[in-house]
Amino acid sequence: MSRTFVGMPDFPTAAAEATRDPQLRHNLREATHTIRDKRDSAVGELDDWAQLRAAGKAIKDRTLRHLDVYLEQLESAITAAGGTVHWAADADEANDIVTRLVRDTGEREVVKVKSMATQEIELNNALERAGINAYETDLAELIVQLGDDLPSHILVPAIHRNRAEIREIFLRTMAEWGVPAPENLSDHPEALAEAARVHLRRRFLDTKxxxxxxxxxxxxxxxxxxxxxxxxGRMCLTLPETLISVVGIEKIVPSWSDLDVFLQLLPRSSTGERMNPYTSTWTGPAEGDGPRNFHVVLLDNGRTDTLADEVGRQALRCIRCSACLNICPVYERTGGHAYGSVYPGPIGAILNPQLHGTSGPVDASLPYASSLCGACYEVCPVAIDIPEVLVHLREQVVSGSGHAMEKATMGAAGWLLNDGRRLGLAQRALGAARSMIPRRAPGPAAAWTDTRDLPEIPERSFRRWWRDRANGGEGGQP
Amino acid sequence: MTGSRERILGRVRAALADVPRDERPDDVAVPRDYASAHTGDPIPTLVDRLEDYKAIVHRVATGELAEAIAETARRRSLARIVVPPDLPTEWTAATSASVVRDDGLAVDQLDAMDGVVTGCAVAVAETGTIVLDTGAAQGRRAISLIPDVHLCVVRADQVVNGVPEAVAQLDPHQPLTWISGPSATSDIELDRVEGVHGPRILEVLLTGE
Known part of the structure; x- marks a missing residue:
């Protein structure tokens, strides 16, 4: 059974541990800086990037505001093309549907194309419980699966591993899963890619x-x-007899012609390429070409809860490019595991609390896993205002139970700041007592002052200085 | 199952209570002021972008295609070449390799092939992309996937400038494969290396200029 994120500590705890791992810090810094530069140059090549981004945002907004219409349209189009559509309200139902469909074929092995939706529902574990082996075929997913590891990035789930670690995982584990790695395997990326090719080749040709x-x-x-x-992907989409695609209900675009926008936005934002090496499109099974049986499982699993929030809804525009992860100063230092979910980084910080609710400690901590610098919003190809949603979710978290001290402090601050006379009195008292104010707050509030410098308290407040000056008194320094 | 369909659609409608009941999808404006057609000479751009992604490009005069294919097969030591059933016979007239027409070969037979020759449906200059739609001279998807060397013939009149022109020309009811260079991965330290599961060598023969 592969590992899951169940039981992960909250973000501050996990982040504190991750930031003490120098190898992880090094791997992440290298990888995120490489991809940032590539994205910048790929995006910079297009004069109409801003227009494409605005169109991408609007197309997704149109889809989301009329999602019921488009879901029914998609269902009838797939059905007309010879596919079968299934609806899954949650992860368990999706796993049950896929397990049943695989069982119906009589097969015990499946090959998988990298898919966030199936990661999200932990499909591989569900299949394993049913006696079905699922083999990941994307290189990074393979590294995670072989290493009994957790994904830490949307696009490159093994981004936290460097070439030497990948070589070690291949040498140690490939033999248990099938074709072993060559004994003299080097850690050159070309050699590692070749080892993956040899390891999976037979599996692609044989799996049904x-x-x-x-x-x-x-x-x-x-x-x-x-x-x-x-x-x-081409291997899995072309060679087997049966293809099952698990698709989140927010993946819809209304029209074929809308792809002209997204096939420009996604590759440039994601791998920083003008175009990714392969894109496959298919409309139902094709006669004499590719799988004869084609199933689509439409997955809700919390998406309709997200849709119900008028501010948070925009998170469903996400096309999973990972640009927000790659640019994020927090992600660069903590890595993806600290977010406790298959969706890490800034998008994970707004998506997970909405998909799951904010009652658990991990999800309640995620809206704070940000300095609100806004770089994620700048690079988002569908203009998701991640900082806006983070602040919105923070409001939700603090309006829940707990946070008594913050609420009391904010209440007192509001009482004080809403009345000029009270504020003046408080400022005068502070000014008089300024030599006695401690630099470190007592009790749990020390956590706040330990990471922040308190400002110098002046002898005289600005308001007082202004009044003295207007009265013909001493100006000078306030 | 029907239950979940109705449940999900019901939840979607409940979630969208703020959307005015008389709003239609088209009422949500989509600004389309991005470039729908790019200008310029696409051929040099296509060559530049293909080479940037490690494809090998040959500019071949009309009438010399058979010799160019033969020469490429010789250089790559391709002994067996699979071709789609409708590939023009003159394309492979000069090669000494054994040419196998695909009549529904099994995957193991395809796996025994050293290379494949196909045409294409359209090529996108700006992204260095070749699109196969299983139409004329292209065959089914598996034949351009399993052999390790893909020789792809692109006619100059099949080249468009940008992605929007290609999307507009293509028929979504055909299975499409968009190919930009040989197979590659960025999964190791986010650095691109060529050559994984798909063909590790892509040679493009550009004709009809």
Missing amino acids: VAISGANFAVADTGTLVVLESEGN
Whole structure:
């Protein structure tokens, strides 16, 4: 059974541990800085990036505001093309549907294209409980699966591993799963990619069932779209007899012609390429070409709860490019595991609390996993205002139970600041007592002052200085 | 199952209570002022972008295609080449490799092939992308996937400037494969290396200029 995020500590605890790991810090810094530069140059090549971004945002908003219409349209288009549509309200139902569909084929092995939706529902574990082996075929997913590790990035789940660590994982574990790694394996990326090719080759040619996600589902034609790099996607989408695609209900775009926007936004934002090496699109099964049986599982699993929040809804525009992770100063230092979910980084910090609610300690801590610098919003290809949603979610968290001290402090501050006379008295008292104010607050409030410098308290407040000056008294320094 | 369909649609409608009942999808304005057609000479751009992504490009005069294919096959030591059933026979007339027409070959037979020759549906200059739609001279998807060397013939009149032109031309009801260079991965330290599961070598023969 592969590891899950269940039981992870809250963000501050996990982040404190992650930031003490120098190897992790080094790997993440290297990788995020490499990809930032590539994205900048790929985006800079297009004069109309701002217009594409505005169009991408608007197309997704149109979809979300009329999602019921588009879901029904997508269902009938897929059905008309010869596919079968299933609806899953939550993770358990989606796992049950997929397990049943695989069982119906009589097969015990499936190959998988990298898919966030199936990570989210922990499909591999559900299949394993049913005696079905699921093999990840994306290189980074393979590294995570072989290493019995957790994903730490949306696009490159093994971003926290460097080449030497990957070599060690391949040498140690590939033999247990199938074709072993060559004994003289070096840690050159070319050699590691070759080892993955040899390890998976036979599996691609023999396996009868594949499971994928989709980057986009086109409502008016019933077309599914998968962007990838390695060709593992093409293998899974082309060679098996049965294809099962698990698709979040927010993956819809209304029309085929809308892809002209997203096929420009996604690759440049994600891997910083003008175009990813391979994109596959298919509309139902094709005669004599590819899988004969095609199923789509439409997944809710908290998305409708997110949709119900008028501010938070914009998180569903996300096309999973990872640009916000790569640019984020917090993610760069903590890595993805600290976010306690398959969706890490800034987008995870707004998506997880909405998909799961903020009652658990991890999800309640995520809206604070940000300095609100706004870099994530700047790079988002569909203009999700992540800082706005973070602040909105913080309001939700503090309006829940607990936080008695913050609430009392804020209440007192409001009482004081709402009345000029009270404020004046308080300022005069502070000024008089300024030599006696401690630099470190007592009790639990020390956590606040330990990481912040208190400002110097002046002898005379600005308001007092202004009044003295107007009265013809002493100006000079306030 | 029907229960979940109705439940999800019901939840969606409840979640969208703030959307005015008479609002139609088209009422949500989508600004379309991005470039729908790019200008300029697409051929040099295509060559530049293909080479940037480690594809090998040959500019071939009309009438010399068969010799160019033969030469590439020789250089790559391709003994067996699979081709789609409708590939023009003159394209492979000069090669000494054994040419196998795909009549529904099993995957193991395809795996025994050293290379594949196909045409394409459209090529996108700005992104260095070639799109196969399983139409004329392209065959089914598996034949351009399993062999390790892909020789792809692109006619100059199939090249468009940007992605929007390609999307507008293509038929979504055909299975499409958009190919930008040989297979690659950025999964190790986010650095791109070529050559994973798909063809590790892509050679493009550009004709009809």
